[in-house]
């Protein structure tokens with residue numbers, strides 16, 4: 451079943467075509483990867499899908515409901531959560547509180563005790579359990595990235611968008627995160643990931659979209675993408691640097 455359908459999505463910044471007539475579909479319960487060279491338009495695509503930027507043209511439908519034209523808050527309420535390439539510190543909160551806020555949001559109906567149990571379980575799964583009571587500002591960049599992922603997971607979204615989740619993480623944290631992503635897929639959660647560290651991510655992906663100059667260069671299962679001559683020329687030829 452198609453959960454997320456992007457059709458003819460376009461965005462220009464002045465003369466730059468950041469995203470150009472892009473179409474793809476993500477099936478429920480899959481992990482969908484987005485790759486491409488720097489400046490290909492991957493983060494712009496996330497900004498359009500999540501309501502942070504307004505599309506010039508096109509549509510993004512989540513379970514049939516149109517997201518284009520909605521604010522970032524409305525998109526989040528509709529069931530799409532995202533993380534950020536540059537994580538901003540969470541000022542004035544303890545680590546566990548960063549996750550309790552979305553879990554206890556109005557309409558979710560979770561009592562505080564259930565929020566704190568669920569938040570703790572999420573922190574443990576991300577390897578941040580020991581930092582639960584620490585001020586979130588005291589976390590290092592890698593820990594902050596994991597916490598940002600936890601914050602998005604705590605929204606319990608239908609679709610989770612991760613923007614370069616492995617960036618700045620050491621190998622143990624990458625392994626922990628891979629385990630979380632595998633568990634999410636086993637639970638039929640749907641995830642869309644932008645990532646340059648293909649060696650770690652390619653084995654997890656069900657399908658991959660390759661972007662170049664805002665457009666779709668190729669799309670298919672990872673094994674097919676890894677053999678695609680256009681992809682190798684535009685991007686994978688530099689895998690040695692990227693991975």
Ligand SMILES: Nc1ncnc2c1ncn2[C@@H]1O[C@H](COP(=O)(O)OP(=O)(O)OP(=O)(O)O)[C@@H](O)[C@H]1O
Nearest residue numbers: 463466467468486487488489490491492493494495
């Ligand atoms: N707010 C903005 N204003 C002007 N130009 C922008 C803006 N955001 C993105 N761009 C331009 O749009 C193009 C796509 O950028 P984007 O950041 O989406 O690429 P990317 O694939 O995510 O790159 P990277 O892998 O380096 O993060 C680039 O040419 C970029 O300079």
